[in-house]
Amino acid sequence: MKEKYFSTFQLFLLAFFAALIVVAKIALHLPLQLSGHSGIFWMAIIIVSSRVVPKPGAASLVGLTSGIMAAFLGLGDLGALNTLLSYSMAGVGADLALILLRDPENYFCAALAGVFGHMAKFMVKWIFGMIAGAPAGFVALGLAKALAGYILFGALGGFLGALTLRALRRAGFFTYLMEKK
């Protein structure tokens, strides 16, 4: 029988990470009036998920799943399709970056993958704003400033993800995962 790309256990883990992104988006708020500051949470989660399930497509699946959940919960300010696509693209962007950068436990690689993912999300919002003609909040605030915010918080999120992964490794989580797989 043909082996499935993701095992049931891996799919369970990815679904858990997706739910964690949505919960983080709802529950965690930083008192920063800066565009993209929530990226510090969800890019960290996406980077961790890409190493916990070390297969290309894992981050994309987390993005897609969290996007579906967020769309159903009515999150986002530009409608369900925008929410679905922006969450999904955050995962796809991180996934594509990790194909090039490979090691999400490396601080630089993780930070850059975080930037890619977060920029992909930014681009979806930007393109939607252009098509709809209704400027997204970040356009009104100044696009360059908003883009800089997305890059900064994407990088911080990626870095936080790498820190988490190293802590998980020290705690023996990956040895535990090898046994479970």
Added chain:
Amino acid sequence: MDQKKRIAAAVVIIAALAGAILAVESFRRGGTLYRTFIPGGFSSACVPVFMDAAEIGRFCEADSAKLKKFGFTDKAERKIQQGWFLRDVILLYADEKNLSPETRVTVASESRNKKADLTWRDVAERKNMIILGMSKQGRLKLVSIMKGLDYREQWVQEVDRIEVAR
């Protein structure tokens, strides 16, 4: 390819993407790049002026040269808003004798789905500074300091129709 080269490639890609986004946005919103490559002036079509549903003229760049420019500093962003009095524009095509203080003047933008309904009394009063200014993209916009029309949200950008109804 070693790790350093991969990181360098990623940084280059991010810089290129950010640059592309900013360049496209600059063109789209009439920023520095737009002004560098596309010279100023009326870049759009002339704006038709109607009186009682009949077109009495089209306000074009050549017509604007006949009028004197005025301006004011807007209170929100402290920017100078400069252009031609709407009054002067209308009087290029209409006789003042045909206009009463209660004559309705509508300045509209179909593309923005916005309009400003005014009276000739408001328009004729110069201290109201009801001006047709030009945006960075070379499109006309209605700006003013008159109460009820003194905020950016109330201004009409991309004006494509001026209507006078007696």
